[in-house]
Amino acid sequence: DTEVTQTPKHLVMGMTNKKSLKCEQHMGHRAMYWYKQKAKKPPELMFVYSYEKLSINESVPSRFSPECPNSSLLNLHLHALQPEDSALYLCASSPLAGGTYEQYFGPGTRLTVT
């Protein structure tokens, strides 16, 4: 099974809402990632988890809060977002961190902030 799943597929939220994005993989990968992708742009790295610990935070605003409850799950908690945060949020995993392994991507969550 080489699948990364993400829920929900689409999310519309107001600027005062709190919501969470979920990601799951069962490949035994020990590195998991959150990316943000705007239309017609490449994915931009947000966070990297290695062995369930946050190893990279690419200066992401605190209104985005990642969580890795176990080696298969990755969450992204959203609070007080801005309209410019509307984007496709992609989760990925790889056997290990370090950028020398193929990353498997999920289908993404299309987020709209109103």
Place this chain on the structure above:
Amino acid sequence: GESVGLHLPTLSVQEGDNSIINCAYSNSASDYFIWYKQESGKGPQFIIDIRSNMDKRQGQRVTVLLNKTVKHLSLQIAATQPGDSAVYFCAQNQAGTALIFGKGTTLSVSS
């Protein structure tokens, strides 16, 4: 700063032609490179990768070439099909941490 870029934002080919998508990179310390395909509404899908100790790698209908001297990466797709229409991203690893993605080339295949 470090960057990974593509020479052309769009490429249009006829079905059956061979396609070549190019990518220039700036970080000479990178030792791992990947090509991803992203179809509309989907996440990036792995196509092929190559490590810096190689200059060529072949997959099914795809070939990746790496020229470290001029820091250039290319993806060749043989006998391009309409299903190959997508955005193609090259990516390289950065300082042993994570992948940096290039700007993307949109490939359009007409039949």
